[in-house]
Amino acid sequence: MQWWDIYLQVPESVSDAASASLQELGSTAVVFYEQTRLDPQRDPCLVTDPSAAIWTVVHGALPCDALLPQHLTALQDWLTGLGEDGVGAQLHTRPVPNDDYLTRWQQFFQPLCLGERLLIRPPWETAPVPAHLTCLTLNPGPAFGTGTHPSTHLCLLLLIAYAAAYQGSTVLDVGCGSGILSLAALQLGWSQAVGVDMDSQALPVALENAALNGLQERVRFLQGSWPQVTGQFPCIVANIYLGPLVEMLPSLAPMLTPGGLLLLSGIITAQEPTMLLAVEQAGFAVQHRVEEDGWVALALRRAGDGVPPTPLT
Numbered sequence: 001m002q003w004w005d006i007y008l009q010v011p012e013s014v015s016d017a018a019s020a021s022l023q024e025l026g027s028t029a030v031v032f033y034e035q036t037r038l039d040p041q042r043d044p045c046l047v048t049d050p051s052a053a054i055w056t057v058v059h060g061a062l063p064c065d066a067l068l069p070q071h072l073t074a075l076q077d078w079l080t081g082l083g084e085d086g087v088g089a090q091l092h093t094r095p096v097p098n099d100d101y102l103t104r105w106q107q108f109f110q111p112l113c114l115g116e117r118l119l120i121r122p123p124w125e126t127a128p129v130p131a132h133l134t135c136l137t138l139n140p141g142p143a144f145g146t147g148t149h150p151s152t153h154l155c156l157l158l159l160i161a162y163a164a165a166y167q168g169s170t171v172l173d174v175g176c177g178s179g180i181l182s183l184a185a186l187q188l189g190w191s192q193a194v195g196v197d198m199d200s201q202a203l204p205v206a207l208e209n210a211a212l213n214g215l216q217e218r219v220r221f222l223q224g225s226w227p228q229v230t231g232q233f234p235c236i237v238a239n240i241y242l243g244p245l246v247e248m249l250p251s252l253a254p255m256l257t258p259g260g261l262l263l264l265s266g267i268i269t270a271q272e273p274t275m276l277l278a279v280e281q282a283g284f285a286v287q288h289r290v291e292e293d294g295w296v297a298l299a300l301r302r303a304g305d306g307v308p309p310t311p312l313t
């Protein structure tokens with residue numbers, strides 16, 4: 001599929017909201033360029049001279065399909081809606097040159113070590129893995145999920161914290177993207193994983209990543225969302241964004257086995273009160289909260305489920 005590069009030049013204070021808007025419209029990866037402005041006449045269009053100091057450029061990509069014009073209008077309306085806060089904000093788009101994704105990820109995707117426990121790295125990094133680390137090899141392709149985005153990073157830290165309590169059990173990963181969370185869970189001791197994603201491009205990437213790590217027999221990836229999945233799970237993880245998370249919470253409650261763990265991520269701190277209200281209304285209680293760079297992730301259990309497993313801190 002052809003993709004379009006989307007650049008939003010916004011004040012730093014609304015850059016997370018810009019990123020959330022891009023992701024809501026289907027951008028599977030978002031990169032922030034701080035103290036940078038746009039000059040659409042130039043190629044590359046990113047400028048870092050002194051006049052750029054107040055701006056952040058949020059860069060994503062959207063599929064070039066029938067919805068693209070509508071999505072661009074929505075982004076333009078969002079910029080206009082910033083009012084005085086957004087004077088000078090602008091949108092720039094262009095078709096993504098072929099193979100740009102690969103070069104971009106190769107440039108941005110560096111090995112990542114989490115909690116002195118998990119090493120996530122691209123296939124082109126082949127140095128020996130230190131004995132104390134579990135390694136996950138990941139080729140994100142056009143799917144979201146390298147572990148560098150705070151929402152993924154926070155989820156991975158929660159998976160590490162709860163791994164001991166859920167050894168040998170099955171995890172459901174809603175919005176699996178590159179498969180990073182399903183596959184990390186398997187490397188950390190979960191025995192089986194099921195991943196679902198609405199984006200048809202994510203699934204071949206996730207499958208390729210499973211094969212890269214020899215995990216293909218222990219994971220099933222499906223296109224769709226939670227309605228496509230049957231059964232109950234001791235652990236469900238969903239790193240998406242506020243809207244779908246709020247919508248799916250009531251349906252996820254009966255999909256958790258008693259005492260089960262629900263990890264939610266993709267929540268901007270300003271959206272946390274809305275999320276917490278939905279959490280309470282769906283009968284969940286917050287067991288653990290982690291925050292990074294304006295993003296929050298929550299570990300939940302159903303209220304009344306008894307004493308929950310304790311995470312390692």
Ligand SMILES: C[S@@+](CC[C@H](N)C(=O)[O-])C[C@H]1O[C@@H](n2cnc3c(N)ncnc32)[C@H](O)[C@@H]1O
Pocket residue numbers: 023028143144145146147151152155174175176177178179180181196197198199202224225226239240241244266
């Ligand atoms: C922020 S990415 C997370 C990817 C990966 N799990 C990670 O943690 O890095 C969100 C993913 O959810 C998918 N998605 C968005 N809405 C969804 C929904 N309602 N049901 C299932 N997947 C959804 C997107 O296609 C995208 O791949």
